[in-house]
Amino acid sequence: VWTIVVAAGTGERFGRPKQFEDLGGRSVLDWALSTAGAASDGVVTVLPAGHAALGSDASTVAGGRTRAESVRCGLAAVPEEAEVICVHDAARPFASPDLFAAVVAAVRGGADGAVPGLAVTDTIKVVDRDGVVVSTPDRASLIAVQTPQAFRADVLRRAHVAGAEGTDDAALVEAVGGRVVVVAGEANNRKLTHPVDLEWARRLLSDDAERPR
Ligand code: C5P
Numbered sequence: 001v002w003t004i005v006v007a008a009g010t011g012e013r014f015g016r017p018k019q020f021e022d023l024g025g026r027s028v029l030d031w032a033l034s035t036a037g038a039a040s041d042g043v044v045t046v047l048p049a050g051h052a053a054l055g056s057d058a059s060t061v062a063g064g065r066t067r068a069e070s071v072r073c074g075l076a077a078v079p080e081e082a083e084v085i086c087v088h089d090a091a092r093p094f095a096s097p098d099l100f101a102a103v104v105a106a107v108r109g110g111a112d113g114a115v116p117g118l119a120v121t122d123t124i125k126v127v128d129r130d131g132v133v134v135s136t137p138d139r140a141s142l143i144a145v146q147t148p149q150a151f152r153a154d155v156l157r158r159a160h161v162a163g164a165e166g167t168d169d170a171a172l173v174e175a176v177g178g179r180v181v182v183v184a185g186e187a188n189n190r191k192l193t194h195p196v197d198l199e200w201a202r203r204l205l206s207d208d209a210e211r212p213r
Pocket of ligand 1: 006007008009010019046063064065066067068070071088089090091092167191193
């Protein structure tokens, strides 16, 4: 089992690269890396081009313009013998080791891919470019998905053809006919997207100093 931790984003919505922000004395990225490292036989870290150039560690590579491109940069550094490949957002510091184990187990159990998901509590609208509502999907059929997402290595490599785009890896696997299953996601496995999310994460740590690391 190998994990690709994607950390090459520019933090457009955050205002700066959020993966290097301090969270309880460590970087946000460091939280993601330590859980990924404990849950995997190896980890490839994908960093913004300038940062990657600083590292001499062979498991650190430079990312691309989009998340999918960054994952492909990471995939090229994952050994051929890997059977299961997880992809995890550096911006999710609180994914638990159990969550990694659950997605990996689902793939070992026969799925092409497994993603953590939570029921959606807001009603979701499909809108056109002008912001006019086109439709309202039935909320009961919607889930919000997280990372880590785990995949059969051969299927993930096949799905990540040059130029393939999607906001997660499961979308690419679905596009090549892969069977992706959902496991229970975690409420605290929030993606730090806006500054308020980092404030939430810091508060969670100070409220819960006993939190396992
Ligand atoms: O942009 P989004 O919030 O979907 O980013 C999710 C993760 O993907 C973040 O950890 C970010 O650093 C990473 N990413 C990347 N390369 C990009 C864009 C995003 O590694 N070009």
